[in-house]
Structure formats: structure tokens, C-alpha cells
Amino acid sequence: xxxxxxxxxxxxxxxxxxxxxxxxxxxxxxYNSNNKNYLAWYQQKPGQPPKLLIYWASTRESGVPDRFSxxxxxxxxxxxxxxxxxxxxxxxxxxxxxxxxxxxxxxxTKVEIK
Amino acid sequence: xxxxLESGGGLVQPGGSLRLSCVxxxxxxxxxxxxxxRQAPGKGLEWVSGISGxxxxxxxxxxxxxxxxxxxDNSKNTxxxxxxxxxxxxxAQYYCVKGSTVTAAGTFCHxxxxxxxxxxxx
Numbered sequence: 001x002x003x004x005x006x007x008x009x010x011x012x013x014x015x016x017x018x019x020x021x022x023x024x025x026x027x028x029x030x031y032n033s034n035n036k037n038y039l040a041w042y043q044q045k046p047g048q049p050p051k052l053l054i055y056w057a058s059t060r061e062s063g064v065p066d067r068f069s070x071x072x073x074x075x076x077x078x079x080x081x082x083x084x085x086x087x088x089x090x091x092x093x094x095x096x097x098x099x100x101x102x103x104x105x106x107x108x109t110k111v112e113i114k
Numbered sequence: 115x116x117x118x119l120e121s122g123g124g125l126v127q128p129g130g131s132l133r134l135s136c137v138x139x140x141x142x143x144x145x146x147x148x149x150x151x152r153q154a155p156g157k158g159l160e161w162v163s164g165i166s167g168x169x170x171x172x173x174x175x176x177x178x179x180x181x182x183x184x185x186x187d188n189s190k191n192t193x194x195x196x197x198x199x200x201x202x203x204x205x206a207q208y209y210c211v212k213g214s215t216v217t218a219a220g221t222f223c224h225x226x227x228x229x230x231x232x233x234x235x236x
Contacts, residue, residue, distance in 0.1 A: 001176075031220075040222040042159075049209055049226040050159065093159050100219045101149075101173040105159040 002026050002096050006106035012114040019081040021109045023094035028074045029057075031098065038098035041070055041079045044108075045090045053092075054079065081111070089113060116140040118210045118227030125233045130200050136193040136210030136227060144168065144188040147213035147221045150195050152206035153229075162208070163195065167216035178204075200234045207231050 003026040013019040029038045037057035042050035052061045054070040057077055067082045081088055094106040122134040134150070149164040163174045163184040172184050181199040186192065193210055207229040213221035 038220060038222075042223065044159075049228055050223070051226070052222065052224055055214070055222045095159070095161075095223065097220055097222045101161065101164045102175045103149075103161050103164070103221075105151075105161065108158040 001102055002029075002098065002104055004094055004096055004104050004106040006092075006094055006109050008109060009107065010110040010112065012112045013081075013084045014114045015086065016083050017114075019084050019088070019111055021079045021092050021094075021111070023072075023077045023079070023106050025075045025077075025096050027098075029077075029096050029098045030074050037073050037077070038096055039070075039072070039077050040095045040097060041068075042093045042095065043088075043090045044093065050093060084111070084113070086113065116212060116225045118212060118225060120208065120210045120227045120230040123208065123230030123232045125235065126200055127236050128200060128202060128234055130234070131196070131198045132200065132232060134195040134197065134208055134210075134230060134232075138191050138193070138210075138212065141212070143186075143191040145216055146224075147215060147218040148184075148186060148193045149211040149213060149218075149221075149223065150184065150193075151209045151211050151223065151226075152204075152232075153209070154203075154206040157206075160206075164213070164218040164221075165193070166218045171218050173218060197232070200232075202234050205232060205234045 039057040041054040044050040210227040212225040
């Protein structure tokens with residue numbers, strides 16, 4: 001199975017500052033035939049189910065603010081919140097969906113306000 | 115609007131069984147793969163099982179193989195998870211998830227239900 005590792009486990013960022021979360025996979029998530037990276041990011045606020053933020057590593061889901069962006073390719077990916085807002089306090093999860101299941105998740109990164 | 119409503123969770127003793135259900139609306143159910151994802155208290159997300167839109171392909175994480183069975187009734191817009199031989203480590207919130215494609219391969223978690231809680235304890 002593909003192992004997903006996020007870093008850091010938690011981070012505290014001042015309002016309006018940039019937050020950066022990393023996600024590394026144990027094998028490439030780039031499918032050469034379509035040049036797509038099978039990597040998604042989810043946001044989970046306390047007491048709520050996860051919500052899709054980004055898929056194909058960098059495509060923002062409809063309605064997601066443009067301060068959220070995804071980047072990376074192959075085995076290394078990044079979720080960036082360009083200007084942290086109070087409502088962005090949450091746990092962020094990456095997930096690989098390359099090929100057949102199991103489609104494993106990273107361990108999650110908790111984002112708090114400094 | 116896509117809606118996913120889980121039910122069937124509860125408290126069960128080790129070795130017991132539960133059947134989770136997820137009734138969906140707002141989309142053509144048979145056109146999408148579905149999954150169950152769980153989250154143990156204070157822990158991260160764990161993909162548990164997936165099924166293709168037609169129901170002819172299923173897959174499981176290793177820890178539940180032989181104990182859990184995923185299925186769907188496309189005529190009733192309902193996803194199921196039969197859980198047998200439950201263990202303490204199966205305690206978690208179980209989410210019903212709509213995929214992004216009809217196949218279970220290459221599908222991300224597009225929409226999530228609110229979840230149902232399964233507690234395995236003596």
C-alpha cells in the first residue's frame with residue numbers, strides 16, 4: 001500500500017500569514033498517460049466531516065476560497081493557505097487515489113492561530 | 115444537493131455484528147463509486163472499503179478483509195457495510211463517501227456524510 005506522510009503534525013500561524021503543509025507519498029502519484037497527480041486535500045473542522053478542498057493535486061473544488069492552493073508532483077505535494085483566516089482552523093488531510101484502492105490518507109495536520 | 119445519511123451505528127460487544135446503511139439523494143447513485151472511511155477517536159482518516167457504481171468491484175483495507183462486506187442497492191439509492199467479528203480497534207466514526215467517478219479506481223472523496231458512530235466494547 002502507498003504510505004502518505006504529512007508534515008508538520010501541527011502548526012500555529014498568525015492571522016493573515018501563510019500556512020504551508022507538506023505531504024509525501026511512498027511512490028509516485030503521477031499517472032503518465034494523462035499527466036495527472038492522484039492527490040487530494042481535505043479540510044476537517046471540529047465536529048464536522050471532512051470537506052474536499054483540492055483534487056488532482058492543484059484543482060480547487062468549487063466554492064473553495066482562492067487563498068487555498070495545492071502544488072507538487074510525483075511524490076511531494078504542498079497545501080498552502082496564503083493568508084490564514086480564523087475560519088481556516090482545522091485539520092487538513094491529504095489522500096492518494098492512484099489506481100485501485102486502498103486510497104490511503106496522511107495522518108493529518110492541525111492548523112491553529114498563533 | 116448531494117446528501118448522504120448514514121445509520122446503523124451503535125454499541126456492540128467484541129465479536130458482534132452491525133450493519134451500516136447510507137441513503138443518498140441528489141445524484142444518480144449508480145453513476146458513482148462509493149466508499150466507507152472511518153476515524154477513530156482523536157485519530158486520522160482511514161479508508162476502509164470501496165465499491166464501484168455497478169457493484170461488481172469491491173475492495174477492503176487489510177484489517178477488515180474477511181470481516182466486513184460492502185454492498186449497494188442501486189434501486190434504493192443505498193450503500194451498506196456488513197460488519198462481523200467486530201474488534202475494539204474498529205471503534206470509530208464511519209463516514210459514507212461519494213466518489214468522483216463510476217470506478218473505484220482513481221476516485222477521490224467528493225462528498226461526505228455526517229457519519230455514524232460504532233463503539234466496540236465489553
